[in-house]
Amino acid sequence: MITLKILRLFFKIFSVIIFSLSIFIVFLYLYAYFKPKTIIKNASTYFIYDINNKLVYTGSSTQKWVTLNEVSNDYIDAVISVEDRNFYKHNGFDYLRIIKALYKNITNNKIIEGASTISQQYIKNLYQNFDKTWKRKWNETLLTLNLEVHYTKDEILEGYINTINFGEGNIGIYNASMYYFNKEPKNLTKEEAIILAGIPKSPANYNPVSNYDKSIERAKIVLNCMINNNKITKSEASELFKEDIKIYANENNEKLNTIMYYQDAVMDELKEVVNIPQSIIQQKGIKIYTNLDLNAQELLEKNINNYMAGETMQVASMIINPQTGGITALTGGLDYSKSQFNRAIHAKRQVGSTMKSFLYYTALENNLTSASLFSNEATTFNLDNGKVYSPQNYGGKYAEKDITMAAAIALSDNIYAVKTYMFLGGDKVINNVRKSGIKASLKDVPSLPLGTNELTMIDFAQGYTTLATLGNYQKIHLINKVEDSDGNVLYEYKDKPVTVLNSNYVYILNEMLTNTTNKKFIDYTKPTALGIADKLKEKYAIKTGSTNTDYWTIGFNKNKLMLVWSGNDDGSDVSISKSFYTKNIFADTIDEISYNDENDNWYQTPEDVIAMPLDPISGYETKDTSKTAIFYFLKGSEIINKKKKE
Numbered sequence: 001m002i003t004l005k006i007l008r009l010f011f012k013i014f015s016v017i018i019f020s021l022s023i024f025i026v027f028l029y030l031y032a033y034f035k036p037k038t039i040i041k042n043a044s045t046y047f048i049y050d051i052n053n054k055l056v057y058t059g060s061s062t063q064k065w066v067t068l069n070e071v072s073n074d075y076i077d078a079v080i081s082v083e084d085r086n087f088y089k090h091n092g093f094d095y096l097r098i099i100k101a102l103y104k105n106i107t108n109n110k111i112i113e114g115a116s117t118i119s120q121q122y123i124k125n126l127y128q129n130f131d132k133t134w135k136r137k138w139n140e141t142l143l144t145l146n147l148e149v150h151y152t153k154d155e156i157l158e159g160y161i162n163t164i165n166f167g168e169g170n171i172g173i174y175n176a177s178m179y180y181f182n183k184e185p186k187n188l189t190k191e192e193a194i195i196l197a198g199i200p201k202s203p204a205n206y207n208p209v210s211n212y213d214k215s216i217e218r219a220k221i222v223l224n225c226m227i228n229n230n231k232i233t234k235s236e237a238s239e240l241f242k243e244d245i246k247i248y249a250n251e252n253n254e255k256l257n258t259i260m261y262y263q264d265a266v267m268d269e270l271k272e273v274v275n276i277p278q279s280i281i282q283q284k285g286i287k288i289y290t291n292l293d294l295n296a297q298e299l300l301e302k303n304i305n306n307y308m309a310g311e312t313m314q315v316a317s318m319i320i321n322p323q324t325g326g327i328t329a330l331t332g333g334l335d336y337s338k339s340q341f342n343r344a345i346h347a348k349r350q351v352g353s354t355m356k357s358f359l360y361y362t363a364l365e366n367n368l369t370s371a372s373l374f375s376n377e378a379t380t381f382n383l384d385n386g387k388v389y390s391p392q393n394y395g396g397k398y399a400e401k402d403i404t405m406a407a408a409i410a411l412s413d414n415i416y417a418v419k420t421y422m423f424l425g426g427d428k429v430i431n432n433v434r435k436s437g438i439k440a441s442l443k444d445v446p447s448l449p450l451g452t453n454e455l456t457m458i459d460f461a462q463g464y465t466t467l468a469t470l471g472n473y474q475k476i477h478l479i480n481k482v483e484d485s486d487g488n489v490l491y492e493y494k495d496k497p498v499t500v501l502n503s504n505y506v507y508i509l510n511e512m513l514t515n516t517t518n519k520k521f522i523d524y525t526k527p528t529a530l531g532i533a534d535k536l537k538e539k540y541a542i543k544t545g546s547t548n549t550d551y552w553t554i555g556f557n558k559n560k561l562m563l564v565w566s567g568n569d570d571g572s573d574v575s576i577s578k579s580f581y582t583k584n585i586f587a588d589t590i591d592e593i594s595y596n597d598e599n600d601n602w603y604q605t606p607e608d609v610i611a612m613p614l615d616p617i618s619g620y621e622t623k624d625t626s627k628t629a630i631f632y633f634l635k636g637s638e639i640i641n642k643k644k645k646e
Contacts, residue, residue: 046267046285046286046288047285047286047287047288048263048266048288048290048292049287049288049289049290050290050292050293050294051290051291051292051293051326051328051480052294053289054294056259056263056292056294057259057263064172064174064175065162065172065174066158066161066162066172066173066174066185067158068154068157068158068161069186070184070185070186071161071173071185071186072185072186072187072188072193074188074189074190074193074194075161075173075185075188075193075196075197076157076161077226077229077231077232078193078194078196078197078198078222078225078226078231079118079157079160079161079197080118080157080229080231081197081222081225081226081228081229081231082197082198082201082221082222082225082226083118083121083197083200084116084117084118085225085228085229086117087117087118087119087153087157088153090117117144118156118157118160119144119148119156119160120144121160122156122159122160122163123143123144161173162174164176164200165200165203166179166180166196166199166200166203166207167199167203167204167206167207167209167210167337168203168207168209168210168249168336168337173185173196176196176199177192177196179248179249180192180195180196180207180208180209180247180248180249181246181247181248182248190232190240191219191240191241191245192245194219194222194223194226194240195208195215195216195218195219195245197219197222198215198218198219198221198222199215199218201218202218204337204338204339204340206218207337208245208247208249209247209249209337210335210337210338211338212244212247216241216245219241220241223237223240223241224237256294256297256298256301257301257335257336257337258297258300258301258304258330258331258332258333258336259292259297259301259336260336260340261330261331261332261333261336261342261344262290262292262297262329262330262331262478264332264340264342264345265327265330265332265342265344265345265458265478266288266290266478266479268342268345269477269478269479270288270479270482273477273479273491273493274482274490274491285484285485286482286483286484286485286490287482287483287484287485288479288481288482289479289480289481289482289483290478290479290480291321291324291326291327291328291477291478291479291480292328292329292478293319293328293329293593295593296319296328296329296589296593297328297329297330297331299329299589299592299593300317300319300329300331300585300589301331303584303585303588303589304317304331304334304585306588307580307581307584307585308334308566308581308585311334311578311581312568313566313567313568313574313578314333314334314339314343314566314567314568314569315331315333315334315343315564315565315566315581315582315585316331316332316333316342316343316344316347316457316564316565316566317329317330317331317344317562317563317564317565317585318330318344318457318458318461318562318563319560319561319562319589319593320461320465320468320476320560320561320562321559321560321561321595321596322465322468322469322474322556322558322559322560322561323469323558323559323595323596324474324495325465325474325475325476325477325495326476326477326478326480327461327476327477327478328593328595330344330478331344332344332345332346332347339569341569343457343565343569344456344457344458345456345457345458346456347456347457347569348440348454348455348456349454349455349456349457349549349550349565349567350451350452350453350454350547350549350550351451351453351454351455351460351545351550351552352450352451352544352545352546352547352550352551352552353412353414353417353449353450353451353528353543353544353545353546354451354460354543354544354545354552354554355448355449355450355451355453355545356409356412356417356449356450356451356543357464357467357509357513357543358429358432358433358436358463359417359420359421359424359429359449360405360408360409360420360509360512361432361467361501361505361506361509362424362428362429362432363405363420363423363424364505364508364509364634365428365432365502365505366424366428367637368405368420368423369405369633369634369637369638369639370404370405370406370508370511370512370631370632370633371404371405371406371614371619371631371633371639372404372405372619372639373402373403373404373618373619374402374403374408374415374416374419374420375401375402376398376399376400376401376402376403376408376413376415376416377398377399377400377415378390378392378398378415379391379415379418379419381418381422381446383446389418389446389447391414391415391418391446391447391450392414393413393414393415393525394412394414394525394546395525397524397525398415398524399413399523399524399617400524401617401618402618403416403523403617403618404614404616404617404618404619404631405420405512406512406515406521406616406619406629406631407515407521407523407616407617408420409512409513409515409516409543410512410515410516410518410521410527410528410616411521411523411524411525411526411527411528412516412528412543412544412545414450417449417450418446418447418449418450420449421446421448421449422446426444426445426448427444429448429449430442430444430448432501433463435466435473435500435501436462436463436464436466436467436473436500436501437462437463437465437466437473437475437500438455438459438460438462438463439459439462440453440454440455440456440459451545451547452547457563457565458476460554460563461476461561461563462475462476464554464556464561464563465561466500466501467501467506467509467510467541467556468510468541468556468557468558468561469497469558470501470503470506470507470510470558470603471499471500471501471502471503471505471506472497472498472499472500472503473497473498473499473500474495474496474497474498475496477493479491479493480492480493481493503606504606504608504609504634505634507603507605507606507609507632508609508632508633508634509541510541510603511541511630511632512632513541513542513543514539514540514541514542515527515616515629516528516529516530516542516543516544517529517530517532517533517536517540517542518530518533518616518629519533520616520627520628520629521616521617521629523616523617528542528543528544529542529544529553529555529583531580531583532583532584532586532587535584535587535588535591536587536590536591537591538557538590538591538601538602539557539601539602540555540556540557540590541555541556541557542554542555542586543555544582544583546579548573548574549567549568549571549572549573549574550565550566550567550574551565551566551567551574551578551579551581551582552564552565552582553582553583553585553586555586555590557601557602557603558596558600558601558602558603559594559595559596559597559598559600559601560590560593560595560601562586562589562590562593564581564582564583564585564586565582566578566581566582605632608634608635609632609633609634609635610632610633610635610638611630611631611632611633612630612631612632612633612638613625613628613629613630613631614628614629614631615627615628615629616628616629619631
């Protein structure tokens with residue numbers, strides 16, 4: 001049995017702990033009181049501009065700040081009831097609610113309930129730092145206390161409702177009210193107000209555009225909270241949500257859905273390129289000038305929707321101006337309102353045969369030519385580790401004869417690629433991949449040229465930008481300049497191209513890549529991009545890639561580069577019938593984009609490179625011009641395979 005002495009000891013220890021905590025809490029409030037008053041109305045405001053200096057997005061704040069008097073009482077009641085029913089009673093932290101949440105989470109062995117107050121959530125909205133670190137939590141605590149001791153409850157609540165994320169790119173109650181219901185916040189019906197109050201719990205899932213049914217389910221949870229908080233009677237509540245609520249955005253949504261992916265990518269890059277003092281971001285806000293081309297973004301979204309509307313598989317795409325390195329358009333998925341995961345930036349996927357471009361550059365650099373021959377038949381390779389490797393050509397089709405490098409590229413032949421890789425050695429290929437700017441860790445395996453390594457699109461795009469600039473590395477980027485609210489430049493992108501690859505060999509490679517749409521290379525199979533050849537007006541170097549799970553199309557000339565990927569997020573196989581998506585999205589988009597001099601879109605032939613007409617497959621000289629293709633050689637390397645006389 002527990003003795004009286006032990007009980008007294010426990011009571012003393014408990015009393016000391018409570019007393020110490022009380023003193024500590026008082027100290028924190030005093031510390032917060034004597035700290036400078038945090039500026040809140042303009043805190044953490046990000047203004048994002050496109051390439052024409054047009055404002056396209058305001059983040060972490062609202063373009064129109066509304067007072068509590070300009071918002072319906074129903075909305076205020078709903079927000080307080082569902083988020084923080086004791087808001088007007090506590091001093092920043094609801095200690096009883098914290099204890100209750102801890103008890104529930106411990107007894108259930110998982111997190112099922114939180115205890116953040118509106119004041120705490122407001123601080124998160126303001127400073128946009130969701131790192132799960134003790135330092136972040138400590139700073140959040142101090143800022144919350146500062147908020148409570150320097151501002152009234154009404155001021156805090158007003159700031160909170162103006163900085164909430166309501167989904168679909170809407171920050172703040174005014175924007176959300178106008179977007180979803182075409183009404184100012186003071187004119188919201190009770191049902192509309194309750195729907196809006198339910199969204200911030202999960203903006204992607206509970207906004208009525210993304211999922212109307214879930215938004216209503218969430219609204220009914222809010223409604224129950226209002227009943228429990230005596231803000232509405234059960235009788236009144238029973239009369240609500242009997243009929244569907246009209247959502248204005250469904251009928252009048254002209255907003256670019258995919259632009260949020262671009263904006264998210266901008267915020268990711270901002271963290272990397274410049275260390276902006278938090279005092280500037282928090283108190284003044286910053287202006288971010290980007291390479292975003294709204295016309296290109298709109299065209300990209302339109303063509304993705306034309307081909308993939310209703311699809312369960314996903315898409316990512318990027319458009320770049322190679323001469324500046326500017327990323328002018330980007331999408332990380334089909335629908336931002338349904339999935340905010342940015343596949344263009346964060347998804348690592350197999351790149352398939354698009355990796356072969358770097359293989360064949362390396363081959364040219366190591367004394368092979370566009371007419372170099374390897375025999376093409378089903379082949380099993382004996383590896384140094386005692387294992388064997390038996391790659392297959394697409395569809396199990398083989399030439400059963402020698403073919404040229406130019407043909408191997410046009411037809412995306414796997415046997416030729418692996419033979420070339422084994423001949424060169426993986427270290428040389430990987431070294432050139434590194435030089436081009438690709439940072440991903442690559443495994444030196446025979447399947448590397450077939451794209452079995454996984455890369456992010458933005459990493460891969462860096463390498464292809466180097467090919468599009470004839471071997472000059474130039475960092476691709478979204479942000480051109482960052483200023484504070486007074487116009488002081490905090491960061492500016494500086495153009496520093498560095499030559500990393502031999503321009504002669506890159507030119508020859510790029511010319512070979514144009515043959516993926518050349519019908520003269522039709523033989524045991526067809527060039528991989530022949531199906532879109534008639535759609536294209538300009539000359540492009542194109543490489544397609546496919547695995548069981550991923551489809552890629554990458555194409556460029558000197559003025560523009562575009563990458564398109566499609567696949568399933570779970571890595572499951574994709575039907576071959578869907579391989580045409582990336583090609584057609586590319587073809588329907590690329591010609592309509594114009595950067596630099598649209599009349600000068602291809603590269604000048606270098607002085608040290610010569611052109612010769614040869615048979616596409618055998619590389620022989622032939623007098624039949626209908627069966628010739630133009631091959632390019634570095635002067636002195638033009639080894640021609642003379643056709644033997646019978």
